[in-house]
Amino acid sequence: MYMTQALHRSMQQRPGKTVVRFQGRSLTYAEFGDRVARLAGALRKLGVAEGERVAMFSLNSARYLEYYMAVPWAGAALNPVNFRWSAAEVLYSLNDSGTAVLIVDDPFTAVARKVAAECPTLRHIIYAGDGETPDGMLNYEALVADSEPMEDAYRHGNDLAGIFYTGGTTGFPKGVMLSHTNLISSASNALMSGTFEESTVMLHVMPMFHLACFASINAVFLAGGAHVPMPSFDPGQMMEAIARDKVTSLLLAPTMIQMGLDWLEKNLQRAAELDVSSLTSLRYGASPMTPVLLARTRETFPRVEFSQGYGMTELSPVATQLGPEYHNEEALASGKMASVGRAAHTVEVRIVDPEGREVPRGTVGEIIVRGPNVMLGYWNQPEATAQAVRNGWMHTGDGGYMDADGFVFLVDRMKDMIISGGENVYSAEVERALASHPAVAQSAVIGVPHEKWGESVHAVVVLKQGAGATLESIQAHCRELIAGYKIPRSAEFVDALPVSSVGKVLKNDLRKRHWKP
Template identity: 70%
Template sequence: MYMTQGLHRSMQQRPQQVAIRYEGKEITYAQLGDRVARLAGALRGLGVQDGDRVAMFALNCARYVEYYMAVPWAGAVLNPVNIRWSAAEILYSLEDSGTGVLIVDENFKDVATAVAADCKHLRHVIYAGDGETPPGMLSYEALIADAEPIEDRYRHGGDLAGIFYTGGTTGFPKGVMLSHAGLLSSATNAIMFGLTSKDARVAMVMPLFHLAMFSSINIQMMVGGSIIAVPSFDPGKLLQTISDTRATEMLLAPTMFQMLIDWLERNPDRAASLDLSSLTHLRYGASPMSLTLLQRARAAFPNAGFAQGYGMTEMSPVVTVLGPEHHNEESLANGRMGSVGVPAFTVEIRIVDPEGREVPRGTVGEITVRGPGVMLGYWNKPEATADAIRDGWMHTGDGGYMDEDGFLFLKDRIKDMIISGGENVYSAEVENALASHPDVSQSAVIGVPHERWGEAVHAVIVPKPGTQPTLESIQAHCRTRIAGYKIPRSVELRESLPTSGVGKVLKAELRKSHQR
């Protein structure tokens, strides 16, 4: 298996099919293949050799998709840059990986210039923006125009395909090394679960540096569907894009779904002018979605089948899938809709205790996984690799249990579990209870130091506009839904929650103000 496999197939089978739609322009698979082969040729002309690292620092665009295909075509290794990072974190990732070429768009050219001045490994900066190329940079379009297309290098199987840096919010990030076979095998799961088709038009709005979006690109390359590149998330603009392009699919974080639904409710006249009936497949991931929000989403997009993917960068990224057949009233009643689904076709799961022994069904333990998607390791971090991968099993750091029918229920990150008075409290369970409070827009639950109980449950809440929920109202609401020891003992109101580039709440940031 190799990263460009799907592109080769679609170039042959669907050459005139639109591969990418971006800002009113269309690129067919035949055109994409030519541009990818020329960009690969340009990279080789700049001295890029097999295994060399090439980075991309940009908003979502057609050129980002070209980058994802051209780098492996050239035999090199991908290194997408998190657009939310500080300059120091970006510099660290480029230096740590020994990246020699950086491609940047107009949005980040100034940061890239500053980083490049301090990065000893970086040999070339390519400007993939519109307008005049900044001094010291090479023109992306000129390189493609001047280069001859080259044959695919066909690196494959266990060869390193990309270094995907994860973390960086509580310390410098770790580079996750993923193989060609791992990435392709993971992407095939969406096809095997029936979550896409050759007629798909996928709106890609989550940042393309995120591995879930790269997986979405791989999926569309394989089936010959169309990618609609959306530069950034704006609820109104995204909904208009869906209406205009007749998009059929989309993957969003739960926080994004909430903002879309809130926009529809706040703007009924504009919402009435939109035709969203084309949406047939909606996927959510990156963090848990409360059942309250999920029910609102299903009501807002009644023509769409919903699916959830649970995964992690270290697994390329898919671990489990909860398909549309389990997003219905029956699954709501039997609790299945509250699970993260069943193991993906290429994944095996075990729930283990701290000693690595498998626990009985229904017992909470650490989720461990194995399969071809398991990372090759952390770049330059053999000790961290050995701690994460033991006897071929990836230890996820997530706590959960599996029921008798093989459905996985995610409880919490092991490190986010709150131990209060000797009882385990899973923050996700408390957050799910808070989600149905009429005054709560968003919430995050953390443990804070307590002299008597060790830790106390603390809720950080973003109120709905015009409301001011009190501790008493929060506790009364939760008392009918969860056990007494799980009820928040304190509440903090905020205008917003700190989140990562893909909508995950950064609980480490919330804990900082409570550290002793």
Template identity: 65%
Template sequence: MYITQGLHRHLQQRPNATAIRFLGRCMTYAELGDRVARLAGALQQLGVARGDRVAMLSLNSARCIEYNLAVPWADAVVNPVNFRWSLAEIIYSLDDSETTVLIVDETFKALGAKILEQAQTVRQVIYAGEGETPEGLLNYETLIAETAPVQDARRRGDDLLGIFYTGGTTGFPKGVMLSHNNLFFSATASLAAGRFGADAVFLHAMPMFHLADFAAMASLFITGGTHVVLPAFTPQGALEVIAKEQINEILLAPTMIQMMLDWRDSHADARDLDLGSLRSVTYGASPITPALLDRARAAFPSAGFAQGYGMTELAPIATTLEAKFHTPEHQASGKMYSAGMPACCVEVAIVDAEDHEVPRGTVGEIVVRGPNVMLGYWKKPEATAQALRNGWMHTGDGGYMDTDGFVFVCDRLKDMIVSGGENVYSAEVETAIASHPAVAQGAVIGIPSDRWGETVHAVVVLKPGASVSEAEIAAHCRERIAGYKVPRSVEFRDALPLSGVGKVLKTELRKPFWDNHNKGIA
């Protein structure tokens, strides 16, 4: 199994089919295959050898897809760079992985020049933009035009496919090592769940450095659907591209869905956009509140909804909640708001601190094993041993499994609030807050308390024009959850701090409260 396998199949059987649509331009599978083989040859001529790391720092583009295929074609290893990071974090990831070649687009060409000066291992930077090539950088299109295509090395199986750095907000990131098998099994799990069909016109709206989008790309290359690429997500841009390109499948983080619905509700002309082509919306990367899911289903009535729960270390899928569970029946039972059931070829269990499986309905740590589990953390054997214990990947997520095998995610274990000896799961409180009609977003953290150890603190973003008091938020929650879980304090903000894929950065929310206290905020 190897990541370029699907490309070879479509080069043989349907070379003139459309592979990519980007900024009004179309590329067939034949054209894509030729460019990938030439880029691989250029990398080899630059000295990239078996197993070397090649990075890309770029907004979404057709060239990102070419990079993801050409690097393994050249027998090398991908290292997509999170463009949300600071320069120090980016250089750390490049030096840590011993990356030798970096590709940058127009947006990051100046940063690429700085990296070439400051990084220890990067010896060449390739400019993949439309303007004049900066001094000291190589030109992407020139390399492709002047290099003959090479044969695919067919890097495969347990060979390292990529180092996908995760974190970077609480210290330097860790490099997750994923093999071709890891990604291939995760891709087939998505296909088994009924997504990414051969007729799929899929919109890459998530950032392509994120593994969720990479896995979607891998699935789509197996079936031969069409990749439509959005350079950077905006709610208006995403909705307009869905209408213009007749997108039928999309992957979004819940915050993206929230932004799209808010923009659509606040712009009368947006309701004229034809979104009827949209048949499948997959949501993931962070939890979704029942209120937002209900709102999204009402806004996109022609679409089936599905969820994927996982993490980078799981390539990334652990469980799936298929569209067939998004029905009134499963809404009433509560299963529609679960993370679903273990994905194809994946085992999931809920365990206690001694790794013993707990009874159904009991909260514990979610652990996973299967062919999707990472090879380990790059150059971090202790962290690898801590995460991969007793044959299971320990996710750090708290959750429980019901009697039918559905997994419910409660919280990150490190985000659990212990108030007066009682465990409070922030996700449960956030769900109660989000059901208030004035609330757009909410995040819940624990803050220091001399009496209780921690108390529940809510940070709330209101909908445009809405007004609500702290007391009203507390009263609303008290009708829905136990009294000890109700926020003791509420802070109103214009926006929540978010990561590049829309996860709330609770570390940033906690810092002002915990900087002078003993509790860690990692």
């Protein structure tokens, strides 16, 4: 397996088809492939060697798609940079990976210049913006125009495709080494489930540095579909893009879906003018979709089929999938929709105890995964790799259980589990109860210090616009749904929850307010 294979096939079979539309410009597969081969040639001309790391520090763009194909075409390895990091974190990732070339766009040129001065392995910075090229940087378009296209280096199989740094909740992130087989086997699951086809037009709203978005990019290439990058998430611009570019497919976090629906309700006149009927597929991840949000989304987009996935960077990233057939009233009644689905086509999943023994169905344990999607390891961290990958199984650190039909139910990160008075409380279960409260828009449940019980259950709640609630009303609601020891003993009401770039709630940020270092 190799990342550029699908591009070669489309250049041969559909050279005149549009592969990317971005800011009023479009490229066919033939034009895109030529630019990729020329950018790869430019990287080689700059001295990039086999396996060397090339970083991209940029918002979503057509050039980001070219980067994702050109770096492996040149025989090098990817290092997408999280643009939400501090300069210190960016510098760490460049130094840790030994990055040789950094490609940067307009918002990040100042940070790039700052970190370059402290990164001894960094030989070149390529400016991929549309303005004046900053002093000391090379111009992206000039490099593409002035370089001869090179033959594909044909990196494949277990060759390193890229280093993808995890967000990390404490300390600096770990570099996850993923191979060509890892990435393509994982992306293939989307095609096997029928989520992507040649007619797919995917709007890339999630940040492209994130592996969930990159997996979608690979799946669209495999299907021979088209890409519409959006620089950053904006609910109004997203709706405009769906209508303008006849988008068929989206990947969003539930928080993004909610913001999109809120925008439509607040801008009724403009919403009525937009034809968003092309949208037929909505994939979500990062957190569960509540029944209330699903019903609201289905009412707005009746033609849309929903699916979700669960995974992590170390799994390239897919472990389980829950398809459209389990997003209906029957699945809601049976409880299947509360799951994260079943093992993806190329993957095995088990639930085990601390000794690694598989537990009976319905018993909570740690989720472990085996398959061609399991990472090569952590960059320069053999001990961490040995701890995470044992006998070929990736130990996710996530707690969950499996039902008799193989559906996996995620209950919590093992480290996020609340132990109150000796009882295990899984925050996801409490959050599901809170989600059905008529006044609650979003919630996050954490453990906070308690003198007697060690920890007590604390809810951080975002209320729906114009709605009101008290701790007492929340407790009364939860008492009808969950055991008494799981009911929040305290609550705070906030305007918004802290979230990552892909909409995942940052519970560590919430805990910091309550736990002393």
